[in-house]
Amino acid sequence: MPKRQPRLTPICLSLICFLLLISCGQQTTGPSMGGTPAASPSSPSPSASAQPSPSPTSGSQAQKNIKLVVWDTATSGVQKEIIETLAREFEKDNPGVQIEHEGYPFDELQKTLQRAITSGKGPDIAQINNGESSMGPLVRAKLLIPLTKYDKQYGWSKKFAPALLARNMYTEDGKTFGKGDLWGVSQTGELVGFYYNKKIFQQNGIQVPKTFDELEQVMQTLKDKGVTPLIFGNLDKWQAIHLYGEILGTMTNREYLDGLIYRQGNKSWDTPQIKQAAAKLQEWESKGYFIKNYAALHSDDAWKLFAAGKGAMLLQGSWLTGDIQKAMGSNAGFFAMPPRGNKTVLHVGGVGIPYGIIKTTKYPDVAAKFINFLVSDRAVQLLLENGQLPAIKVPQSYIKPNTVSGDLYKAWNKVNDENALGHYLDWATPTFYDTLTAHLQLLLAHKESPDQFAKALEADYSKFLQQEQK
Amino acid sequence: MKYSMSGRSRRYGSALEPYLYLLPSLVIFTLFVGIPTLGAVVLSLLSWDGYTAPKFVGLANYVQAFSDPIFWLSLWHNVVLIPYYVLLPAVLGLAPAAVVHHLKLRGSSIFRVGFFLPYIMPGVLIGVVWRWMLNPAFGPVNSLLGLVGIQPLGWLGDFNLALPSVGLIGAWATYGFCYVVFLAGLQKIPQELYEAARIDGASGWQEFLAVTLPGLRGEIAVVIAVNLINALKVFDVIWATTRGGPGRSTSVVVLYMLENAFNINRVGYGSVLGVIIAVLTLGLTLVTLRLFGESSD
Numbered sequence: 224m225p226k227r228q229p230r231l232t233p234i235c236l237s238l239i240c241f242l243l244l245i246s247c248g249q250q251t252t253g254p255s256m257g258g259t260p261a262a263s264p265s266s267p268s269p270s271a272s273a274q275p276s277p278s279p280t281s282g283s284q285a286q287k288n289i290k291l292v293v294w295d296t297a298t299s300g301v302q303k304e305i306i307e308t309l310a311r312e313f314e315k316d317n318p319g320v321q322i323e324h325e326g327y328p329f330d331e332l333q334k335t336l337q338r339a340i341t342s343g344k345g346p347d348i349a350q351i352n353n354g355e356s357s358m359g360p361l362v363r364a365k366l367l368i369p370l371t372k373y374d375k376q377y378g379w380s381k382k383f384a385p386a387l388l389a390r391n392m393y394t395e396d397g398k399t400f401g402k403g404d405l406w407g408v409s410q411t412g413e414l415v416g417f418y419y420n421k422k423i424f425q426q427n428g429i430q431v432p433k434t435f436d437e438l439e440q441v442m443q444t445l446k447d448k449g450v451t452p453l454i455f456g457n458l459d460k461w462q463a464i465h466l467y468g469e470i471l472g473t474m475t476n477r478e479y480l481d482g483l484i485y486r487q488g489n490k491s492w493d494t495p496q497i498k499q500a501a502a503k504l505q506e507w508e509s510k511g512y513f514i515k516n517y518a519a520l521h522s523d524d525a526w527k528l529f530a531a532g533k534g535a536m537l538l539q540g541s542w543l544t545g546d547i548q549k550a551m552g553s554n555a556g557f558f559a560m561p562p563r564g565n566k567t568v569l570h571v572g573g574v575g576i577p578y579g580i581i582k583t584t585k586y587p588d589v590a591a592k593f594i595n596f597l598v599s600d601r602a603v604q605l606l607l608e609n610g611q612l613p614a615i616k617v618p619q620s621y622i623k624p625n626t627v628s629g630d631l632y633k634a635w636n637k638v639n640d641e642n643a644l645g646h647y648l649d650w651a652t653p654t655f656y657d658t659l660t661a662h663l664q665l666l667l668a669h670k671e672s673p674d675q676f677a678k679a680l681e682a683d684y685s686k687f688l689q690q691e692q693k
Numbered sequence: 694m695k696y697s698m699s700g701r702s703r704r705y706g707s708a709l710e711p712y713l714y715l716l717p718s719l720v721i722f723t724l725f726v727g728i729p730t731l732g733a734v735v736l737s738l739l740s741w742d743g744y745t746a747p748k749f750v751g752l753a754n755y756v757q758a759f760s761d762p763i764f765w766l767s768l769w770h771n772v773v774l775i776p777y778y779v780l781l782p783a784v785l786g787l788a789p790a791a792v793v794h795h796l797k798l799r800g801s802s803i804f805r806v807g808f809f810l811p812y813i814m815p816g817v818l819i820g821v822v823w824r825w826m827l828n829p830a831f832g833p834v835n836s837l838l839g840l841v842g843i844q845p846l847g848w849l850g851d852f853n854l855a856l857p858s859v860g861l862i863g864a865w866a867t868y869g870f871c872y873v874v875f876l877a878g879l880q881k882i883p884q885e886l887y888e889a890a891r892i893d894g895a896s897g898w899q900e901f902l903a904v905t906l907p908g909l910r911g912e913i914a915v916v917i918a919v920n921l922i923n924a925l926k927v928f929d930v931i932w933a934t935t936r937g938g939p940g941r942s943t944s945v946v947v948l949y950m951l952e953n954a955f956n957i958n959r960v961g962y963g964s965v966l967g968v969i970i971a972v973l974t975l976g977l978t979l980v981t982l983r984l985f986g987e988s989s990d
Binding site: 330333334337338341355356360361363364366457458459460514515516517518519520521524528533653654656657660661662664665668670 | 742743744745824827828829830831845846847848849850851852934935936937938939940941952955956957958959
């Protein structure tokens with residue numbers, strides 16, 4: 224193919240602008256701006272070095288024009304407040320930089336972002352959903368800037384647990400998920416576990432279970448005493464993924480689970496542990512450990528029933544901690560899935576949608592600096608003050624004993640120490656959410672055996688692996 | 694000749710004039726229906742993830758759709774929903790309309806507003822309201838059934854009850870529309886026909902069969918056509934309640950289309966499903982209008 228000559232002009236032009244801005248940025252904001260001026264990761268061009276270096280005056284004028292457009296899912300409430308507070312503070316620390324934040328509902332961001340970037344009207348920084356939903360296709364389309372260089376500069380890989388970082392990684396060709404270059408940085412973390420009603424535990428003489436067996440005994444005891452052991456609502460389908468994922472987490476290991484989710488090493492879903500976990504889920508169902516008619520209960524109604532004291536435990540994610548604390552006060556506690564024997568549990572959870580840098584930006588270095596500010600100590604402080612779970616360990620000073628958030632933070636720190644964050648299983652393939660939720664509902668209704676369940680998952684999985692290899 | 698010049702020019706004028714009136718809506722139709730429809734047809738011939746360059750694959754997406762069991766299952770669910778979306782609301786709308794009209798009830802406008810209200814409510818809202826009504830733990834429907842000793846049912850979460858539940862919600866949402874259309878139609882039927890029937894000694898039921906039903910032929914065509922379209926394009930109520938579950942027992946074509954086109958970035962395949970359902974809808978509507986329409990009048 225002939226070299227595409229016409230495209231060089233805009234690249235050179237943008238590079239020149241970029242160099243002007245970077246050089247002035249270093250003058251005003253000091254060495255923390257980092258990066259050598261010529262190190263634009265997107266478009267190295269020999270002609271750029273031939274340009275005369277800009278004068279300080281023209282440089283500072285240019286810097287006034289640095290505008291970073293940030294698109295994310297913080298449309299309202301606390302999340303919007305946090306990002307906009309951080310944006311204003313960043314502007315104050317970096318004179319001349321202007322951050323324009325726009326929040327979109329999740330679905331809309333996905334759709335708008337995709338069209339906007341491909342038509343060249345996209346933002347500089349955006350939340351890029353992990354995996355094949357957005358990040359994979361965008362990497363393959365070469366629309367993102369790899370952050371590996373900035374990782375070295377800001378030390379993100381030392382800050383975050385490896386298991387958290389891996390889910391923002393793809394190889395440069397966009398073919399392998401979970402390793403290679405870093406394409407995004409997540410501000411928040413997510414952990415699924417058990418909320419429990421302290422009063423109900425006390426009344427029934429129950430302690431927080433330390434092992435999987437104890438958890439099963441607790442549920443049996445509660446059932447025998449006529450108390451609903453576990454509330455979860457599966458009408459909107461996704462809660463069963465969490466419940467099944469937590470059970471599987473006690474039976475699996477990282478090499479296998481990572482391999483499944485990142486599609487490395489030709490793993491299969493048709494394995495004894497997948498079936499064993501499925502059988503366990505059916506066993507709990509048969510023994511009546513779940514709230515009656517859970518299949519017809521919406522997740523929103525489920526947690527409200529728990530808050531109203533209609534059951535002893537609720538399986539839900541860390542995002543509900545604020546609501547539950549508000550509704551139940553000190554009567555609520557949290558514990559993560561207890562282990563079988565001394566096996567580390569791989570907990571269901573993940574990271575908030577990572578912030579990545581769009582290829583079309585003129586200011587990748589400033590964008591990276593802003594992303595680093597989003598995970599700074601100041602940002603962590605803001606997150607914790609507003610009941611959000613940061614993607615890194617929570618400092619001791621924020622852990623208040625005997626509160627549900629305190630319990631959550633302790634569990635989160637332990638998960639980070641043990642590098643024990645597992646996965647949302649629906650990440651395995653683009654169609655997996657649909658396949659997994661449908662077959663979990665069939666499994667829970669005893670319309671499918673664990674064996675059929677495992678085979679159905681494997682059918683979806685192997686079909687996608689084949690397509691990928693084409 | 695009598696009509697030579699003036700007649701011809703007038704005829705030309707009257708031939709072009711209607712199109713002039715059609716022009717505004719034609720422009721809007723082209724912009725918002727015609728072009729997007731063509732766009733969908735073009736997309737349906739591509740393999741495209743929405744990000745990278747699309748690939749032309751010809752009819753491969755169509756071939757895939759016709760061999761996709763989930764597509765057929767979803768289409769079957771649309772077919773199962775037709776009685777709920779077409780017949781049931783028509784009957785539920787016609788009965789009160791006939792009664793109100795026949796007895797010349799006062800305050801019929803209150804009925805009209807009350808019955809019609811669900812029809813103009815967004816489907817998602819209807820879904821959310823009924824999710825609450827049918828809630829297994831504290832929903833009013835189960836509470837009422839409890840009064841007569843029926844154990845709480847898991848309406849939307851039950852493999853056997855979910856599709857009928859969704860269908861009944863749809864019937865509730867559309868019968869008000871039928872009521873209003875039928876009521877308007879009834880007012881148009883000449884009173885003399887009823888008087889003649891009565892003189893001939895017809896009973897109320899015979900009167901209904903011989904005068905009312907034939908008089909409503911055009912309205913019936915409209916109601917069936919509109920409700921048929923609703924049955925084929927149903928999505929919002931299901932999205933807000935079962936999301937196609939449990940299993941795939943309430944999956945419908947438009948839901949499957951949206952999942953493909955937007956959730957899993959199979960834009961071409963999603964477009965195929967859209968095109969298929971559009972062609973089906975068009976075909977069934979034409980058949981309905983041919984069977985019941987006023988063309989024979």
